[in-house]
Amino acid sequence: MRNVTTETITEAFLNYCSPETAPRTWKVLESLVTHLHAFAREVNLTHEEWRLGLDLLKKTGEITNDERNEYVLLSDVLGLSSLVDMINSPDVGTPSSVLGPFHILGAPDLPVGGDLKRDNEGATVIVSGKITNPEGDPISGAELEIWQTADNGLYSNQDAGQPDYNLRAHMRAMDDGRYMFTTVRPAPYTVPDDGPVGVLLHATGRHPWRPSHLHFIITAPGHRTLVTEVFPSDDPYLDEDAVFGVREQLVMVYEEHSDPSELPDGLAIGRSATTPFFTVDFDFVLSPETP
């Protein structure tokens, strides 16, 4: 097509694609390019803005390395990562939320009731609940991966001051679906804002804070794996998570206690928690595996 115009260029792009293109590739590219062209037309994108955009992508590449993926972060702060999570969440069950960049494999086993807090400073939290199917029946054979920040807002793999695998555990839930552990209250933290993503945040007056949260991956035979996060109801950033990870159903409530006799039974720490301490009751609902 030689007479390409602003109105025909999307059609020209599709004409160039071979009819033998894999149907899914075609569909994704058709939608992507249609929206890309519509965007440029809608705002009358200038050459200077186009160069600025490409330069931002180039700088995103320059700051990306094995430890830091600025492209994922860009997708996070634009809401794309969370949107993809939600699009792929089943209609029933606990919503998924972003995996984030701090998950590592090989966390040590912790029995139900075990102590994840150990020597960590900060408020003691006892997290418990059960894992059920959408009908509310407990699922047996469920396993949890748990990870979180320390009281300083850093994960163990960001902080040389923490032991390896600090505040990370793998837990096998009870046959009645129950899980429980003692931990430290996680802290809000900022996503890195010293790169091109920071430029974008600053240009729009946005802060880089995420509300504090506990990460979970929950698996059970015959059920869809759930990758999610749970956020305390009193976190100051709950309504303004820089990466759009919060869902109403992922909000947990810390209940404060000052009487050690209110500690639940079956805890590895026994009655030794410092007071006040907090309890959280949070149930996870897994949806059935789709065949």
Next chain:
Amino acid sequence: MRNVTTETITEAFLNYCSPETAPRTWKVLESLVTHLHAFAREVNLTHEEWRLGLDLLKKTGEITNDERNEYVLLSDVLGLSSLVDMINSPDVGTPSSVLGPFHILGAPDLPVGGDLKRDNEGATVIVSGKITNPEGDPISGAELEIWQTADNGLYSNQDAGQPDYNLRAHMRAMDDGRYMFTTVRPAPYTVPDDGPVGVLLHATGRHPWRPSHLHFIITAPGHRTLVTEVFPSDDPYLDEDAVFGVREQLVMVYEEHSDPSELPDGLAIGRSATTPFFTVDFDFVLSPETP
């Protein structure tokens, strides 16, 4: 906003942006993010496709260096670069087309009628025409920058076998707007397809060829600078330029001659052109500078 859903996430993104965001930044980001989210919803983008897309951007960064900007190439083959050119083209005058990555500053002066071909092998072409305003009046004081490939499809800065500034010139047009020079017929060439852009081209059955062309930048007092390319009517890739640069009004016609007496007057090469030779008559129309 804590209860982000697939339908409210675009609104959540805009809620996060400060009302003090520069209005143009707001407008561009609003449109960009609206289309990005609409795209993801429209195709039900999977996690795997999302990762693939981010990985393609990451690889685009890895192959980009001072000499090769794969982001610009990605924009080119998606049609975005040409669309931005067309959006910013004035309604009157010769259309603009992509600058491309091979322009360099400091090309030597060549008088009207001068010989750009010199020792280059290939067919001799005499290019001439005039530079006018939209009313057809000649513009005095116009200047041209000219660059092109050699007969092997390579620019001087891609090919150690060519002298510096080979087939590059700066020319001051005559007061009656006329320009003329002798050169070699440029050759079609391929954009680099050994990187992520090549993956995209191959996945859609597209070839990496561009039709042969002459590049021009034309400036004149009181007129908008024109960055454009001119393509021969008989080029096999005219209707399938990998970067969507061709416009109907940018097609030139090579006229073949076998009689040296048909050479125009005023050429530095005199009557010494090898036969057959080609002539091209192409006029450029500059639009007035907008205040």
